[in-house]
Amino acid sequence: MxxxxxxxxxxxxxxxxxxxxxxxxxxxxxxxxxxxxxxxxxxxxxxxxxxxxxxxxxxxxxxxxxxxxxxxxxxxxxxxxxxxxxxxxxxxxxxxxxxxxxxxxxxxxxxPQTHIQGGSQSPGLLAHIGSSVLAYAVLCLAAIQAALVAIQDYQLRHRHPGGIVRLLPPLQLMETMLFELLWAGVILLTLAIASGFIFVDDLFAQHLVHKTALTIVAWITFTTLLWGHYQLGWRSQTAVRFTLAGFLALMLAFFGSKLVLELILN
Structure with missing residues (x-):
């Protein structure tokens, strides 16, 4: 077909x-x-x-x-x-x-087709690309889960238990799922960063430096949240803010240059 x-x-x-x-x-x-x-x-x-x-x-x-x-x-x-x-x-x-x-x-x-071709990739570089895609996918789910937690927490705090709140699992379970996704995402992101340093020639080259820097910022944001959750009891709105901030940095790392170079500057 x-x-x-x-x-x-x-x-x-x-x-x-x-x-x-x-x-x-x-x-x-x-x-x-x-x-x-x-x-x-x-x-x-x-x-x-x-x-x-x-x-x-x-x-x-x-x-x-x-x-x-x-x-x-x-x-x-x-x-x-x-x-x-x-x-x-x-x-x-x-x-x-x-x-x-x-x-x-x-x-x-x-x-529109931008015809960006990466050339032939070694197994190590393919592993880096694969772990990066998986990390982004898991953390994308975490960001969406965080948005739902934010809505649910807001409605419960303002005593509006109807609407979306009654259709979602309990808030505690929603937060548990959020942190499970964050753990999985951070592990994959760590593998992506490590494989990048091993298999990519120069992660701080001019065309890669912003991706590397923003990805590291995202990693620091997510790991800080996980540390704060288990050491200081951070949850609900604090967890939401850190998750969305980390995902924003990761999204800019993944798509920022592609958006500018391929679609705006063509």
Missing amino acids: PIPFIATLAALLYLVATGLQLLNMLQRRKHISRPLIALCVAALACHAIVAWDSIASGTGLHLGFYKISALIFLATNILCLASILLRRPLQNLLLIIFPLSALAVLVSTFG
Whole structure:
């Protein structure tokens, strides 16, 4: 089948899955349904085909802005679904990441092509790229979870227990899931930074220095939060602020230069 058709099918499956999860949420179902799992797997399969076709080539990897975005959302979705199947209550995150994934897969297929090619990569460099993508995916889930925790905490503090609060798991469980995601993300980010120093020729070269600096800032922010949580009892709004600040630094590290060089300066 042609890639444009598969990309469109992936987007439609993501949107249908979003609607089904919204229905499950309104009906207060605690576990993901089998029809939703089937939709998720089908959407991920189509998404994977599109991502592989757009990124892989005989001469290396194409890592343009839209293509890497689609790859990161694919990794995010796979990790989220795997966590849900392991009985982690993260299914409400699908309401946010699936519509964004539908947009990402469509734009990577039908949007402007920047033709950025990375050349051939060594196994070590591929390990660095892979750990970086996985770290970003997990910390993206953590940032979305933090946003939900912020909304839930605000409504509880202002004694508005209706609306979204009654549809979410208890706040304590939401915070537990947030810190589990942060731990996993920091471990992967540590591996990404370490592999970068080992396998990338010069992480402080002019075209990489801002990425390296912002990634280290993000790592320091996340590790400070984890230390503060276990040593000083930081939670709720403090955890939200640190998580979102760290993810903002990481997002600028991943996409800042690509946005300017590929889309603005072309």
